[in-house]
Amino acid sequence: MAVIIDGKKISADIKDELKDKVEQLKLQGIEITLAVIQVGNDPASSVYVGNKKKACEYIGINSLSYELPDTTTQEELLSLVRDLNANEKVNGILVQLPLPKHMNEDFIVNTIDPKKDVDGFHPQNVGALSIGHKGFVSCTPAGVIQLLKRSKIDLSGKECVIVGRSNIVGKPMAFLMLRENATVTICHSRTKDLKEVTKRADILIVAIGKPKFITKDYVKEGAVVVDVGIHRDAYNKICGDVDFDDVFNNVSAITPVPGGVGPMTIAMLMNNCVESIDNQ
């Protein structure tokens, strides 16, 4: 019988641990402040931003909210980011993506002070991860590691196959699994015979952005499957990149969607905010 890895419970545990740490810091007179910038009013972004603010409130982190109209120029946004970089009271800066089309996201992200880049997207933090140095790690892959470790899944020496090579999920995921001494393979849209590769995986991590793409034909008997994807199916029900019902009886453990990786992303963002204190 497969274990369902409970991301809601694990993320709640992490948030409670962080709440305690923040209380301790407050006793020493240390406050943590996260600045959240949203440009435009994309409904999905507004939901994410709202959830991040709620998590801050729960843990005891101050949040500063900047809701800018989508007519904001790139120079105006850069100027705000530079002001926040210089503001000693601000520990973390988060620019909610995607940005309107007239802005260059890379340029904006690269302007954030790497010591305040709690999303872990700045090239300096990405580089630090790749060479095993300290720095902020992208929240979703960091959350996957926590899910696996806190579920007592041994990673050392295991065959790990990651499907997807994006800068925010697939690539940092690969570096984190290497750090855990897994043997790592990354697949992408040009991979030949994807099934043959994924069937070698003891741990299969899927981040491709295609609903229910991974069926039992892609999965080795007894594998651990982590589903990063999030979509709505034809019945408007939330589902992942993995066909959960189809693979369930073949795996030893699996993350559900919703309630798997999703809640971990915000928990790890909060963790990065708390860690920002050590960086500054």
Ligand code: NDP
């Ligand atoms: P991207 O679209 O940036 O990347 C998708 C990756 O999947 C690419 O590397 C692409 O390959 C690869 N891919 C696409 N089709 C195939 C295929 N048929 N076979 C093999 N590989 C394929 O997506 P993200 O990494 O940003 O996100 C992936 C999923 O995770 C999405 O559903 C997203 O919504 C979800 N997500 C969830 C988060 C959470 O908090 N739970 C956070 C971030 C993302 P190539 O590079 O060759 O194009």
